Amino acid sequence: MTTAIALFTRDLRVHDNPVLNAAAKSEHVVPLFVLDPAFDHVQDGPRRRFLVDALHDLDRMLDQRGSRLVIRRGDTVEEACRLAAEVDATEVHIAADVTEFAHHRARRLHDALTCRLVEHEAVHTVVPMGQLRPVGRDHYAVFTPYWRKWADTPLRSVLRAPGKLDTPDVHSFDLPKVREASGGGESTGRLRASKWLRDGVQDYADQRDILAADGTSQLSPYLHFGCVSALELTVRAREADAEDFVRQLAWRDFHHQVLAHNPKLTKTDHRTPHRDWADDADVRAAWAAGMTGYPLVDAGMRQLAATGWMHNRARMLVGSFLTKTLGEDWRFGAEVFARQLVDADVANNIMNWQWVAGTGTDTRPARRLSPIRQAERFDPDATYIQRWVPELSSLPAKYARMPWTLPGAQRRAIDYPDPIVDPPESAR
Ligand SMILES: Cc1cc2nc3c(=O)[nH]c(=O)nc-3n(C[C@H](O)[C@H](O)[C@H](O)COP(=O)(O)OP(=O)(O)OC[C@H]3O[C@@H](n4cnc5c(N)ncnc54)[C@H](O)[C@@H]3O)c2cc1C
Structure with missing residues (x-):
């Protein structure tokens, strides 16, 4: 009997999710989300509410497939290891990510797990983060040449949501309570994306800079939490011939590859150092x-x-x-x-x-x-x-x-x- 853990982070969806699809190849799959105190700074407020909504929605989507979202509380690495031991997991799947925190988490998981850790690319981004490199350099520092290359890069296929999932009975904390619904989650995200591609995107080039207009997709929170797959959105936007919009999704990838290359840029200047900021x-x-x-x-x-x-x-x-x-x-x-x-x-x-x-x-x-x-x-x-x-x-x-x-x-x-x-x- 093989058991795999799909460790969700900010890829809160069942459609086009390489993490879940790969885990679903095992006979048993445990979809796991850890409420980690490292993120306690995301206190009550619209962001927290969006996340909680997204977790509930993911749980519902998994329930429709005979599974559920297992919630643990604590340090992500310790909790993943504890659960892996409990269910005798053969593999833990997780999305590759760009921050120092995420790099450190992956390294710690790699060292601490006794089973295999599989990190998946092109979960958060459209093109895998380290894939495009100019000759002699490890990442693109200027958008336009990146965009040219990106636009010509063949993409992996959009993945269907898995069918039936078999999840063993393990302890799970309750999901955090929804105090005030915010519309977060994959179900709403997919509806919004479809509506945007049907009714909004055609006017994007003309409307996107008009401040009072409803001229942009407002999909950014869904993309950030992975409720909507950036890759699937790109494929569908290309079908709608929405080049200007696709270009913005490429900006998102561009920034991810810069930070992936140098996670210290959260604190240090990238190119032109500027040291004498005012501090008033x-x-x-x-x-x-x-x-x-x-x-x-x-x-x-x-x-x-x-x-x-x-x-x-x-x-x-x-x-x-x-x-x-x-x-x-x-x-x-x-x-x-x-x-x-x-x-x-x-x-x-x-x-x-x-x-x-x-x-x-x-x-x-x-x-x-x-x-x-x-x-x-x-x-x-x-x-x-x-x-x-x-x-x-x-x-x-x-x-x-x-x-x-x-x-x-x-x-x-x-x-x-x-x-x-x-x-x-x-x-x-
Ligand atoms: C100072 C500053 C801070 C920003 N901080 C964030 C942030 O924390 N999170 C965030 O998602 N975006 C950020 N952006 C980028 C951009 O403003 C938002 O992505 C966009 O306004 C979201 O609205 P939308 O979904 O309607 O965008 P749309 O115009 O509909 O674009 C579609 C998607 O493309 C991506 N995108 C668009 N513009 C950019 C851009 N300039 N850089 C990277 N991706 C882009 C987003 O994922 C966006 O949802 C920031 C921009 C500036 C100037």
Whole structure:
């Protein structure tokens, strides 16, 4: 009798999951998720709720196949080893991942397990993380050549969800309680992806930068927790001829391969070192609270606080504003994002922060986005600003974008801060 453990991490799905499919080749399979105190910082909030929903959904999907999700609590490696001994497992399957934590976990598992550890590639990403290399280098540092190569790379086949699974009766803790449903999980993720590919993706190129539009997929939390397979989404988006959208999925792979190559980039500058960051607690607090006096920046930060998600264009702007206009360290911004984003993803968060700060892979590291110009271009009617900064909701668009230009008495009547740094002469 052979028994394999499918150790789920952030691949919370039954469709197109190489980890589960490989484990399902054994006679018995134990789908395992460990509630590890290393992730206790993911406390109550939209991210935690999304994860809990996703675990419940995975349990239901497994139940339909005669199995269930076994929940253990503690250190992932110790718990996996304990369960492997209990069920006399022959193999433990896990997805390869990019962070230092994940590398260390895989090494520890490798050393501690008495059975075989199988690490699977192309579970979190579309193309296996170390597969594409330019001549003489171990990873791509610039996106465009990576994209060209990536777009031509043959992909593994999309895997069907396994049929019947035979799971032995082992102890499992209860799943954490759903306090407030958040829509997390594979079932909702697949529905959303189908709806997006049917009704939304055709307008992506035109709409994706319009801040007030519902013009992007909002699939990022599903992709982060693996409720939706990035590879399956890519295949389906190609069938829908959605090249611009596929390109964004390639950005995701790109960042993963950079971080996989150097996991220390969560802390250190990637390319252009920048050492003299300002460290002004008041400035940082105003930025994080959406109280900089720059409406578009504040709208982005308030959208994040209220919903756990922020539009990509706003992420770029608030990032550029924090690091380039205010001169504050990108690590601070990345921490604020990591605490609040439901889709907080080490590779995407860190490498995008490095990109906006000019320490990363941007080929024009000095570029700085103007909150005024960005508002004119991507929020011309100030709809996004007025949605998230209600203090400005009764103003004409021009003044909602630049409230400091209001005549004195009207300006004083609005309870909204003055700009934290002087606006450029042209915008006064
Ligand atoms: C400072 C900063 C921090 C960010 N932090 C994160 C993060 O923690 N987690 C995260 O998933 N994305 C992050 N992004 C990337 C991007 O903003 C989000 O992926 C996107 O806004 C999610 O919305 P969507 O699903 O509607 O995207 P869509 O436009 O529908 O794109 C589809 C998918 O492509 C991927 N994608 C899109 N843009 C990027 C990008 N620039 N880099 C990498 N992947 C991308 C995402 O997985 C996204 O879900 C960050 C961007 C910036 C500028």
